[in-house]
Amino acid sequence: MLIPPPPRSTRLAGCMWLERIVYKVRMNAAGILLEEYRHALGAKSGVDGAFLNHFFLTLANIEAIALLPDDEAAAAFLRFPGVTPEKIAFWNEIAPNLGLKGFPMEGRVSMALSGPYKHLKDKFNIRGALRFSEESGCSEPSRGVYKRTALGATYDSLGSERYMLTEDNRDLRDIAGAVPYDAVFVMVNQKRYGGGGIYNFYCTFATDNQWSPYIFLHEFGHSFAGLADEYFTSSVAYVDLPPTTVEPREPNVTVLLKGRPLKWADLATAGTPVPTPWEKAGFEVLDLGLQKEREALNKRIAARMREGAPQEEVDAIKAQAEELSAEHAKLIDAYLAKSKFKGQVGAFEGANYIARGFYRPALDCIMFTKGAKPFCPVCARAIERTIARYGE
């Protein structure tokens, strides 16, 4: 009789899945493993693959210990250098749900729940759909890095180096379709800064960068609430910039059409002039200067990586770039902190990639500059309205 393998929760050497994979290997060697398990045995894209990967093992390692009786196999497992009590504990935490529909990932995202999301947290159900990729990370064409992944996410989208998108929409929807959803965000295992968000479509963000919570909130602001970028100094992927003669659809930018009330008049701070004066010229000089410095470093990283420079050298420049990014954000915050109308709602010129003729509601916002900061009141309300609409 063919017996299915033991459930994933049974433990050998205190570790889930070990008994199951050892059993499968033994049954396979005896030629009596059920067909449905045989073809996926040790598969990289399955839980077997995740298990082996996590403990730095190969299927051959398991085959070797499967020759031993259970207690000796357990002892042999514990002797592998990649197997530590901490790693077993971590594995046991994630293994019960790994690869199952509805794998709860709220703990991992923690949603960087801030501002408008915090008090409406109970309006969200976060579900994870997990699909293993052959390789970790994503493609970085300008650095000569190409990865085979489930969604083919890539930097350099539309020619912008930090813009990370996937064009595999069918695969994206196939994977997301495992759970009911209104909005999709794609978590990309990446240290490098990057992401992207398109209204009513999806957003992506790098999970392991110092700015990851900010990137998530910013990109989700685009994809979920249809917010515009409020910055205007950074280089962007778009060439057909919006006209300043038509009021844009996005709730957080305006062209201040003559004779019309301010788009967010009901939120405007009483007594704040419109347009609202701010130290724009100085900001442009400062920000463009800082961007140039970061660009030069990014170009160097790309060039050295394409030239096949030693890993330590590349890692060192990358670390330097991250430090620079943190320093620059501090300089920008310090510059804005001195502004007279900070914290007030008015109409500040410079938004939507355009320096003149477009206005944003506040001096600063998550849609304007990087950092652990709140959304401006206009963006916050737009998000609340979107949440309310989904909840109707």
Ligand SMILES: [Zn+2]
């Ligand atoms: Zn943006």
Ligand SMILES: [Zn+2]
């Ligand atoms: Zn805003």
